[in-house]
Amino acid sequence: MLREVGAPLVVEDVELAPPGEGMVAVRMAATGVCHTDLSVRDGTIPQSLPAVLGHEGAGTVTELGPGVTTLAVGDHVVLSWMAPCRRCFFCLAGQPELCEHGIDHAFAAPYGTANGDPLWCALGTGTFAEATVVPESATIRIEPDFPLEMAALLGCAVVTGVGAVVNTAGVSPGETVAVIGCGGVGLAAVQGARLAGATVILAIDRIAAKLDLAIANGATHTVGASADDPVATAREITAGRGVDHALEVVGLSSTVEQAYALARRGGTVTVVGAGAGDDVVSIPAMSLLADAKRVQGSVYGGTDPARDIPRAVTLARTGALDLERLVTRRSALRRDQRRVRGHERRRGRPDPDRVPPTSDEASERSGE
Ligand SMILES: [Zn+2]
Numbered sequence: 001m002l003r004e005v006g007a008p009l010v011v012e013d014v015e016l017a018p019p020g021e022g023m024v025a026v027r028m029a030a031t032g033v034c035h036t037d038l039s040v041r042d043g044t045i046p047q048s049l050p051a052v053l054g055h056e057g058a059g060t061v062t063e064l065g066p067g068v069t070t071l072a073v074g075d076h077v078v079l080s081w082m083a084p085c086r087r088c089f090f091c092l093a094g095q096p097e098l099c100e101h102g103i104d105h106a107f108a109a110p111y112g113t114a115n116g117d118p119l120w121c122a123l124g125t126g127t128f129a130e131a132t133v134v135p136e137s138a139t140i141r142i143e144p145d146f147p148l149e150m151a152a153l154l155g156c157a158v159v160t161g162v163g164a165v166v167n168t169a170g171v172s173p174g175e176t177v178a179v180i181g182c183g184g185v186g187l188a189a190v191q192g193a194r195l196a197g198a199t200v201i202l203a204i205d206r207i208a209a210k211l212d213l214a215i216a217n218g219a220t221h222t223v224g225a226s227a228d229d230p231v232a233t234a235r236e237i238t239a240g241r242g243v244d245h246a247l248e249v250v251g252l253s254s255t256v257e258q259a260y261a262l263a264r265r266g267g268t269v270t271v272v273g274a275g276a277g278d279d280v281v282s283i284p285a286m287s288l289l290a291d292a293k294r295v296q297g298s299v300y301g302g303t304d305p306a307r308d309i310p311r312a313v314t315l316a317r318t319g320a321l322d323l324e325r326l327v328t329r330r331s332a333l334r335r336d337q338r339r340v341r342g343h344e345r346r347r348g349r350p351d352p353d354r355v356p357p358t359s360d361e362a363s364e365r366s367g368e
């Protein structure tokens with residue numbers, strides 16, 4: 001849990017309230033770590049504290065609050081941090097990812113206590129824990145034979161990255177795609193581009209190891225963001241035009257501007273990364289007209305969790321999505337670990353002594 005903005009995460013025993021009206025208790029099996037957790041930790045995303053972080057997880061329903069009708073104790077569920085109300089303007093317009101009330105429950109009331117202090121649930125999900133309490137509408141039931149560890153990734157990274165490509169950008173077979181930022185969401189976008197039939201998938205990152213991961217996830221070309229010239233590379237492999245679709249999965253004005261430069265005339269620029277409120281993107285007005293590029297944001301990959309998470313399960317079962325490829329390391333949440341040191345760069349093997357990373361990965365800014 002996070003007790004103060006910028007502080008290391010700490011492990012504590014907490015008391016969760018029993019599930020209220022329309023809420024369910026879930027025993028967590030696994031959680032992913034997303035860049036947005038770091039944005040909560042560094043104060044970019046406001047949050048009442050102390051709070052349990054984590055918002056992409058899966059587990060087993062253990063208790064139903066009054067009025068819950070679609071779940072039973074023992075059901076396996078993926079948690080969605082967006083819990084669409086299905087009644088507001090945006091839900092009715094078919095954009096549940098923009099639901100006006102989708103995370104109201106995160107701010108409504110503390111969901112437990114930590115050492116006597118009111119305890120909050122970041123993004124209304126709180127998956128960095130053995131258990132959580134969420135609205136029924138934040139759960140998507142999955143078949144019991146689907147591995148919960150893999151299912152955890154479907155709650156944010158996979159649907160955000162794949163959805164940005166499929167739902168927001170609308171990539172068609174034979175098109176060309178560039179992805180800036182190869183963290184979990186960026187790699188999911190690379191897989192989404194492969195799934196959509198893109199013939200050129202150019203992955204861009206500052207870190208060479210992430211480019212290797214991008215290749216493993218289906219990138220056809222890679223280019224280093226700092227040493228090389230991604231725009232020149234994109235032009236070389238697209239007959240001088242630039243890519244049909246450029247996706248920014250970092251959250252900086254400089255990389256949004258780079259995505260704009262990567263896209264061909266008439267192409268799309270899709271912003272997936274969560275940038276700061278005072279970081280202003282600059283695009284020449286003449287180019288906005290004459291180059292006719294479509295610049296658009298993609299919240300949660302334009303995902304309807306009730307539609308897209310079951311779809312992702314099916315795609316993973318067929319092998320069209322390779323969830324195991326998105327896992328760079330595993331670690332345990334250790335009860336006896338009171339203070340957690342962050343930032344170690346070890347990959348490729350399980351490390352049971354670590355809980356999810358906490359520290360200066362925020363400065364890495366290379367995708368969620
Ligand atoms: Zn996330």
Ligand SMILES: [Zn+2]
Nearest residue numbers: 085088091099
């Ligand atoms: Zn709504």
